[in-house]
Amino acid sequence: MSKVLVIGEHDGHKLSQATARCVSCATQIPGAEITVAVFAADPTAVAAQAATLTGVTHVLTISGAHHAHPMGAVLAPHVVSLAKGYTHVFGASTTFGKDLMPRVAALLNVPQISDAMSVEGAYTFKRPIYAGNAIVTLEAPADKILVATVRTASFEPAASTGSATITAAAVSVEMPTHTRFVSVQAASSDRPDLASAAKVVSGGRALGSKENFELIFKIAEKLGGAVGASRAAVDAGYAPNELQVGQTGKIIAPQLYMAVGISGAIQHLTGIKDAKTIVAINKDGEAPIFEVADFGLVGDLFEILPQLEAALSQSGAK
Amino acid sequence: MQKILVGIKRVVDYNVRVRVKPDGSGVVTDGVKMSVNPFDEIALEEALRIRERGEPVEIVAVSIGPDDAQQQLRTALAMGADRAILIKTDQMIEPLAAAKLMLEIIKKENPELVIVGKQAIDDDSAQTGPMIAALWGRPQATFCSKLDLKGNTAVILREVDAGLETIEIDLPAVISADLRLNEPRYVKLPDIMKAKKKPLDVIEIASLGIDTTPGLKTLLTEPPKPRAKGVMVKDVAELVDALKKRGLVS
Numbered sequence: 040m041s042k043v044l045v046i047g048e049h050d051g052h053k054l055s056q057a058t059a060r061c062v063s064c065a066t067q068i069p070g071a072e073i074t075v076a077v078f079a080a081d082p083t084a085v086a087a088q089a090a091t092l093t094g095v096t097h098v099l100t101i102s103g104a105h106h107a108h109p110m111g112a113v114l115a116p117h118v119v120s121l122a123k124g125y126t127h128v129f130g131a132s133t134t135f136g137k138d139l140m141p142r143v144a145a146l147l148n149v150p151q152i153s154d155a156m157s158v159e160g161a162y163t164f165k166r167p168i169y170a171g172n173a174i175v176t177l178e179a180p181a182d183k184i185l186v187a188t189v190r191t192a193s194f195e196p197a198a199s200t201g202s203a204t205i206t207a208a209a210v211s212v213e214m215p216t217h218t219r220f221v222s223v224q225a226a227s228s229d230r231p232d233l234a235s236a237a238k239v240v241s242g243g244r245a246l247g248s249k250e251n252f253e254l255i256f257k258i259a260e261k262l263g264g265a266v267g268a269s270r271a272a273v274d275a276g277y278a279p280n281e282l283q284v285g286q287t288g289k290i291i292a293p294q295l296y297m298a299v300g301i302s303g304a305i306q307h308l309t310g311i312k313d314a315k316t317i318v319a320i321n322k323d324g325e326a327p328i329f330e331v332a333d334f335g336l337v338g339d340l341f342e343i344l345p346q347l348e349a350a351l352s353q354s355g356a357k
Numbered sequence: 358m359q360k361i362l363v364g365i366k367r368v369v370d371y372n373v374r375v376r377v378k379p380d381g382s383g384v385v386t387d388g389v390k391m392s393v394n395p396f397d398e399i400a401l402e403e404a405l406r407i408r409e410r411g412e413p414v415e416i417v418a419v420s421i422g423p424d425d426a427q428q429q430l431r432t433a434l435a436m437g438a439d440r441a442i443l444i445k446t447d448q449m450i451e452p453l454a455a456a457k458l459m460l461e462i463i464k465k466e467n468p469e470l471v472i473v474g475k476q477a478i479d480d481d482s483a484q485t486g487p488m489i490a491a492l493w494g495r496p497q498a499t500f501c502s503k504l505d506l507k508g509n510t511a512v513i514l515r516e517v518d519a520g521l522e523t524i525e526i527d528l529p530a531v532i533s534a535d536l537r538l539n540e541p542r543y544v545k546l547p548d549i550m551k552a553k554k555k556p557l558d559v560i561e562i563a564s565l566g567i568d569t570t571p572g573l574k575t576l577l578t579e580p581p582k583p584r585a586k587g588v589m590v591k592d593v594a595e596l597v598d599a600l601k602k603r604g605l606v607s
């Protein structure tokens with residue numbers, strides 16, 4: 040039988056939706072028994088949320104001041120000591136998971152499957168390569184622990200109908216002191232989160248300045264959505280790095296994705312392929328973004344966005 | 358600081374639209390333009406800048422790949438690396454095996470820093486950096502967008518999902534380079550000429566005594582599912598109507 044250990048991701052208070060998506064992936068492994076591990080300074084609140092996730096039977100809490108700001112290099116030996124007795128160890132394909140899981144896999148001396156996008160069997164998964172231009176089906180050895188990161192955009196979050204047991208786990212490993220947290224400069228949290236928002240409006244290089252990028256924020260606000268950006272817009276300083284969408288930014292799957300003044304380079308498209316509806320606004324009718332758009336509008340964004348804002352105000356969107 | 362190792366992977370150029378072979382056995386790489394993985398160029402550029410800021414470091418570029426990967430190592434030498442090592446193999450090397458091979462080089466070279474790209478744009482695995490650090494038992498600073506050396510420690514700014522994180526690590530350590538760490542320089546013709554004279558050691562993979570048999574079996578490679586064809590709308594009113602019909606705007 041498969042026993043899956045999912046590493047919970049959180050900000051100290053709230054369990055990340057990425058973990059609910061990871062659990063949802065794990066539930067697709069036939070007959071899997073799922074445990075979520077919560078490492079935190081005080082895991083109480085986060086563990087309670089994890090316990091409600093449908094499909095989870097156990098929640099393990101590991102508390103300690105040193106887990107206040109979990110970092111891969113410090114956390115990995117702890118995860119390894121928990122991993123014995125599990126067949127699978129999963130983390131989300133977030134910057135947290137990508138930092139932690141390969142370190143866990145190497146310490147366990149097992150290969151890792153990155154960005155698992157579908158479950159074909161207990162040890163067989165699909166994942167994208169070449170910025171999503173090819174999909175491979177990989178089979179991992181069944182006699183070893185399978186370490187994987189889960190491509191969150193491929194799985195709906197697990198529902199919260201469960202009531203798992205919560206147990207404090209004792210982990211005795213030497214704490215690495217070679218890696219020390221200093222600070223985090225987090226984005227303002229009064230906007231919907233890009234990774235989980237149902238609607239996302241993204242701006243590209245064409246916006247031309249940080250001031251003009253406000254046009255994107257206004258449309259997002261009208262739609263009740265999150266804001267994204269192309270790499271070019273982030274590199275130019277119009278938008279902060281955590282808003283980058285694409286192969287090397289965030290991979291998202293909103294109901295609505297609106298790409299404004301974005302050409303549609305493959306590195307960008309791979310981040311939005313799973314969006315249900317894609318809208319493209321671009322003055323160049325030949326831009327590759329139109330090849331993936333459900334609705335395309337050719338024109339100057341500086342004329343279109345104010346009109347769109349007015350139309351959305353009228354229709355009372357939200 | 359005396360030595361920096363930089364990982365250089367030969368990959369299909371980022372501008373190439375990769376195609377899957379009809380028999381599902383992989384992607385077409387014959388006759389396709391190959392380049393240095395863009396993140397590895399950023400890794401190397403950072404090493405060069407450390408040297409240019411006055412650290413008398415030797416910069417060693419290391420690649421694992423076919424004989425043709427010498428081209429990418431020559432590019433690294435032209436950018437400014439002092440010497441290069443190719444661990445020669447025609448086999449597909451998984452990140453775990455790559456990390457074990459790198460560790461063998463690390464043991465011989467004793468660098469204070471190993472800088473690699475945060476991911477290679479072919480398999481997009483993003484594993485090798487942390488795996489090297491794990492096997493070496495040293496710190497890792499993944500997704501690095503700023504690096505400040507302070508004696509035996511480094512202060513790193515990391516691009517994380519929440520925003521920007523600052524951590525401090527002891528050296529030696531492994532750094533994985535993110536996009537905004539720097540902008541790599543272009544190589545000039547005289548540098549390419551000079552690079553031809555720099556040392557490039559080719560090591561047979563077998564001589565390192567590492568088991569590099571892949572742990573994962575690739576059963577199939579297929580193209581992604583295409584999206585349904587969309588429509589063009591003529592103006593904002595039509596767009597808003599279309600979105601209303603899909604229930605995306607009320």
Ligand SMILES: Cc1cc2nc3c(=O)[nH]c(=O)nc-3n(C[C@H](O)[C@H](O)[C@H](O)COP(=O)(O)OP(=O)(O)OC[C@H]3O[C@@H](n4cnc5c(N)ncnc54)[C@H](O)[C@@H]3O)c2cc1C
Binds near residue numbers: 270
């Ligand atoms: C290793 C690597 C990783 C990368 N990772 C990512 C990634 O994760 N995400 C990402 O987005 N990119 C990534 N890129 C970059 C990618 O290749 C493109 O360069 C980038 O996406 C282009 O951004 P853009 O579409 O905003 O800019 P451009 O390509 O310059 O496009 C601007 C578009 O705006 C249109 N336009 C101009 N003016 C107007 C106007 N007034 N009204 C309407 N339209 C207008 C133009 O017609 C054009 O189509 C990566 C590249 C590399 C090499």
